[in-house]
Amino acid sequence: MPFYKVISLPKPLAIPTVDGAKRWWHRLTPHRQDRVAMLAPLAAVLLFFAAIVAALGYLRLEEMDREQEAVQRDVEYTQQRLRLRLLERQEQITRIARELANREIDANDFKARAANLLDQYPEVQAMAWVDEKKRTRASQGMGANTIGPYYIPGDVLLKQDRDTGYALTRQLNQLLYVQPPLAKDEAPLLQMFIPLNNKGRFSGVLITEYSIDGLYRYGVPSEVSARYAISLQDSTGRLLAGTSIPGRKLVSRFLPWANPGNEYSMPVSPVGSGLVIRAQAYRASLGVIGSGLFWLVSTLSVMTAWMLIANWRHTRRRLQAQQALMSETNFRRAMENSMLTGMRAMDLQGRITYVNAAFCQMTGWTESDLVGRTAPFPYWPDSEREHVAARLEEELTGNATPGGIQVRVKRKDGSLFDARLYVSPLIDAMGTQTGWVTSMTDITEPNRVREQLTASHQRFTTVLEALDASISVAPLGSDELLFANKLYRQWFGVQAGGHLQLVAEAGMPNSPTNDDSDDSVDSFAGLPTTTLPDSDPESAEIFIEALGKWLEVRTRYLSWVDGRLAQMVIATDITTRRLAEEQAATQAERAQTASRLITMGEMASSVAHELNQPLTAINNYCNGMVSRIKDKQITEPDLLIALEKTAKQAQRAGQIIQRIRSFVKRSEPNRTPSEVSTMVAEAVELAEIELRRFNVRLNHYVAARIPQVMVDPILIEQVLVNLLRNAAESIDSALRQTSDRIVELRVLPKRIDDKPVVEFSVQDTGKGLAPEVMARLYEAFYSTKADGMGIGLSLCRSIVESHLGRMTAENIYNGDDVVGCRFSFWVPLNDTGTLTYSEPPAPQPNLG
Missing domain, CATH: 3.30.565.10 (Histidine kinase-like ATPase, C-terminal domain)
Known part of the structure; x- marks a missing residue:
């Protein structure tokens, strides 16, 4: 029975059809359809421009690769030419070195051979034969400024770079190329050191100097130098000979797409990395960016994109204008229906043409009841028809009060309320007056609040006038008096001089002290006045000589009703209290003195006993001296000793008395x-x-x-x-x-x-x-x-x-x-x- 394997094929990819695109298009909102219709052409233009740029860029990269391969081949060919030339010279000079080591030629033969070599090969600049003791046995090329001072026959090598090359050659015992450091004005050189060995023993060095410029001139093929900028450089990139195009590396680093030019470098053998040949291709074309086709396509693409964007922006502005107009219309309609101020419009004949919902709500009449009506209007009170009619006449003639008029309005249910009307001309879009517009505000509640505030102000004023303290309020930095109660007016009058005097004598600031005194801007700008009434008041006690009273002055800052920063001063008469304090202080001082007197009174017997000792001693000393003087039994030194002791006892008694007097003496605290x-x-x-x-x-x-x-x-x-x-x-x-x-x-x-x-x-x-x-x-x-x-x-x-x-x-x-x-x-x-x-x-x- 044959075996059949069932293989399930993958489902075919869903390919969008025209019907699917149509269904997708109809599912979009009109706003998204407009956006897609505008962005699709712009995206197509951008894709076309990207394709053109990619194609031109690919062609240019292919061209750059071919140029790079050509540069590399020519540099390798030139390097081979230079290498063969150096190897030929190296072989000839090595033969001369071998003959010198075997003593087959002397100094004269060496000079002749070297002169022939220098004449035949212009890149060879000088030659010198140096023995094992670093003495120059013979040299050729004395005109060279690098050889002359150091390779004179019989002279000893002293130059550090030559000595270093000599030492390395002797140490390695092999041919060595050295590039010596030179002065600023010297031409670049290349030295070749060949060791001389006589029967396995080192016997000196043959030094040959090449002119790097000569190597460039006679070693670089002319057909290569015609196509490229050929240069010989050292290992650090320093230019030794030839030509170089500057700025290529910087451009290649920051603008790699610009392709500043192809270049290739490689070392020259047998010298090694100390001598590098470098080739830079000359720019034969401007590349992609300089291509006329590129700029043509770019210009057309930018113009097409700009026109599409401009068309899209214009369409979007039209849509925005339509939406703004619809929003403005809806906003005005909502504002008219939701505002609490009643609006009424009349034509020049006094016929009502418009009322808003607030006006109808205030009066209780509907819009159909009022529009088209003429005076007298149904919301006029019967008892004030003549007064309201006169106000209407003033309104129609343009003589209405700018601050508005206050009238009474009757509702449909017969109740009355207070209203304030403001009238202004109604101007159409052509600047022509077509009527009058009136705004009506219910001021029943504000009138009630105003009456309560008036009564409260009267009570407040009555309390302040009855206080036994002077109260005054003045703005900072001004001599204006904002408020003063009765006692202040009795003491200082109605001017602010008393207020300023109290502040000044109490040592409290009335105006800001800063360096910007000539600045017209308020220096208290930005100060949080809402927190000032909660600040702690300052107080001081001063004596007003004109009143003959001691006053306790308290100040605090507050924000006045008009928003200005003000200072309130409360001055209380404390003359009676001050007199009582002074009397209490005097009594306390007297009590202190009395206490000291009482203390000394209680100590009187002890003080008398204390004074009795020095007084008794003085009496004894005096009696003793009198007796001995009468008996003529005292000498002058003994007399002086007795007198000094007597004086000392008297001084002691005086100190005791002085100490007691100063203790009990009544004096002010010091x-x-x-x-x-x-x-x-x-x-x-x-x-x-x-x-x-x-x-x-x-x-x-x-x-x-x-x-x-x-x-x-x-x-x-x-x-x-x-x-x-x-x-x-x-x-x-x-x-x-x-x-x-x-x-x-x-x-x-x-x-x-x-x-x-x-x-x-x-x-x-x-x-x-x-x-x-x-x-x-x-x-x-x-x-x-x-x-x-x-x-x-x-x-x-x-x-x-x-x-x-x-x-x-x-x-x-x-x-x-x-x-x-x-x-x-x-x-x-x-x-x-x-x-x-x-x-x-x-x-x-x-x-x-």
């Missing part, structure tokens, strides 16, 4: 840069008198290198003396043993709230402070002493806080037992002070 150690020393000197009375020992430490502080030293000393006295009294009332009756004073630099300060601390060993006392510690006239006035700690705290410092108090505990109390206060350092800290040494007792 903050000066003060040394901490000096203040502590003087306070300790005053307090030690009282401490000795209570049998209390004082240990004090002041850290080294503490900067100066800006304080009143008398007031700080008063605080220290008061704290030291309170500490001594606390220890005495606690009935401590003698060994426990200790007061410690420490002065150390610290940092509190990230700023450098100096801390003073006084620590006692008393019984501490009770919780109820701690709560009322700084309360004025509160004291735990039976005879205390209760102003000491209160004044101390006021003094410390007036120096921008703080005072604290705390109990010292040993377990649950209170073993003392510590009072601390600190004052800030100067801005120039540098905070340094050193650990305090072990406390040293200072017995009183």
Whole structure:
């Protein structure tokens, strides 16, 4: 039974038919059909132009390949000619070198043979025979500027390039071609070094110099140099002889399609890569770009494409114009139907020709009810027909008010509303007036808001007029007064001078200060005025001499109703408060002085005891000197010693009195840069008198290198003396043993709230402070002493806080037992002070 194999044939490709193209064309939208109709011819023109360019390019590439093959053949032929010529000269010169090595010829025979060779072959320029000691035995070609100075018989080779060639030839023991470096004006040369060997021993070198220009002139065939630019170059591409067409490589690199010309290079043997022959073909034609057919086809293609594009753009602009006209018509119709302003058009006789939907909606009448009607119109109120008719007459005669007129309009249901009408002439496309157009706006709600705003403004004005503070508003950089209340007018009048005076004396800017003072542009342009009302106001206290009043001036910037940047100034009379503050300050100063007097009064007995010691010593010294003088038992040196001791005791008594006087003297606070150690020393000197009375020992430490502080030293000393006295009294009332009756004073630099300060601390060993006392510690006239006035700690705290410092108090505990109390206060350092800290040494007792 025969076997049959079923083979499935591929489906035939779907070839588009005319009917399929028609169906595809009809499925496109009209806009796409127009685009395809315009782009198809343009694509056909571009394809035709591409085909022409491809054909011309292919022909030109074929021509370039043929030219390249011809150049390569001619260069190889020329290289063979040069090679044979060099090999012939090499063979002849090698024969002479062999005879020199075998000593068959002498120097004279060499010169004769060399002269014959130079005359016969013009490319050979010079020859020299150099022995194994680099001495020139003989040379020919003295006219050559490269041979002459160095190949004189008997001279030694010193030139570096010749010496290098000589050394290489001797080392390799074979023929060597060398191209020496030459001066700028010297002709290019080619040197051939042939070693001389006598029975296997090196005996010198035969040097031959070729003129590269001679090789080019006599070695390059004339038929090749006529067709090409032939040149001889070194390995770096430097031109040695011949001609070269410049700019070929640059053009070939950036414009490869332009085909600047064919060229071919190859080295000349037996020299090697040191001498390269290069041929460049002359351009015999302009190629594809210079072809007239190419430019003709290009011009026609560009013109056809340009006309197709211009036609397509013209058609597209027409379609765009049609669409814009349709959009504009639809937009105007939509705008007329959606606008809230009523529009009414009348002809020159006063007949309504057009009303929009908003006008009909406002009045309640339909378009058919109004179009074609003449006065009186149905939306006129019955009670105002004469008034509205007069307004219509003014409108028809062109005498309508430019700012519009306000009338009352009646709706179809009989209700009334306020409206404002604006009238303008209706001009057609020819510039002729065909009637009047009127716009109507419902202003019922704006009238109601305006009435409310008027009432609100009256209330606002009434409140501002009744205030006991002066309020004024003026624009920045101007002397115009925008607003002033009653009190301002009573104080300064209705001009802006008072406003400017308040701003100037308060030290607040009223106008911008910049270098562009002559610029007419507002210097506040771009400033975000919407945020100005939320900014913090500035305040200052000034004294107005003309009014005899102290005023607290507060200013803030605001955006005025017209958009300008303005400044509001509020001035409040604070004369009574200032007088009260001055009286309080005077009372506080008197209280400080009284506190110091009370302190010194309490210390009077101790001070008297302290002064009694130097006075007693003075009396004893004086009595002793009188007795010894009477008995004539004292010499002059002893007398001087006694007088010096007497004066020293008197000086001590004077210092004690002066210190007490300066402490209790009433004076104004005087903050000066003060040394901490000096203040502590003087306070300790005053307090030690009282401490000795209570049998209390004082240990004090002041850290080294503490900067100066800006304080009143008398007031700080008063605080220290008061704290030291309170500490001594606390220890005495606690009935401590003698060994426990200790007061410690420490002065150390610290940092509190990230700023450098100096801390003073006084620590006692008393019984501490009770919780109820701690709560009322700084309360004025509160004291735990039976005879205390209760102003000491209160004044101390006021003094410390007036120096921008703080005072604290705390109990010292040993377990649950209170073993003392510590009072601390600190004052800030100067801005120039540098905070340094050193650990305090072990406390040293200072017995009183």
